[in-house]
Amino acid sequence: MSGAARDNTEYAVPAGVLGLKGPVEKPAPGTLPLRGDLAHMALAGIHLAAHYVIPHVHEVGATGAGLRLNPRDDADVVSQLAPGSRFELLDVAGEWVWGCPGPQGPSGWCRASELAPAEA
Numbered sequence: 001m002s003g004a005a006r007d008n009t010e011y012a013v014p015a016g017v018l019g020l021k022g023p024v025e026k027p028a029p030g031t032l033p034l035r036g037d038l039a040h041m042a043l044a045g046i047h048l049a050a051h052y053v054i055p056h057v058h059e060v061g062a063t064g065a066g067l068r069l070n071p072r073d074d075a076d077v078v079s080q081l082a083p084g085s086r087f088e089l090l091d092v093a094g095e096w097v098w099g100c101p102g103p104q105g106p107s108g109w110c111r112a113s114e115l116a117p118a119e120a
Contacts, residue, residue: 011040011041011042011054011055011103012054014044024046024047024048027047027105029069030067030069030078030079030105030106030107030108031105031106031107032047032100032103032104032105032107033088033090033099033100033103033105033107034047034049034107035049035098036049036050037049037050037051038050038051038053038090038091039051039053040052040053040055040088040090040100040107041053041054041055041103042103053090053091055088055089055090055099056088056089057086057088057089058086058087058089058115058116058118059084059085059086059087059115059116060081060082060083060084060086060087060114060116061113061115061116061117062084062116063083063114064080064081064082064083065080065081065087065110065111065115066079066080066081066110066114067079067080067081067100067106067107067108067109067110068108068109068110069108069109071093071094071096071098071109075109078106078108079106081101085101086101086102087099087101087115088101088102088103089115090107092112093109095111095112095113096109096110096111097109097110097111097112097115
């Protein structure tokens with residue numbers, strides 16, 4: 001997604017050795033920006049994932065965005081993001097994007113077209 005802003009000042013790779021100190025309860029789907037294959041960079045050292053991603057910051061478009069647990073039109077909308085609100089993009093799959101308003105969640109899929117156009 002060209003034109004996306006990357007906010008490296010807010011989320012940076014943590015310094016030092018990362019490690020989990022014991023069992024961590026797995027959050028419910030759609031809560032934290034955490035999947036088995038990737039997680040938001042802010043969750044490094046708290047939750048285990050194969051990859052941690054520094055998000056590309058976007059703005060939600062004029063009609064808002066519905067976050068879904070799955071990248072399908074028939075999936076239930078579990079959270080609605082207001083127009084103009086922050087969306088931290090973590091993954092792209094065709095016309096669908098996965099992300100969150102921030103590391104505290106909620107997280108989910110929305111259509112890329114629900115995000116505001118990138119400024120030129």
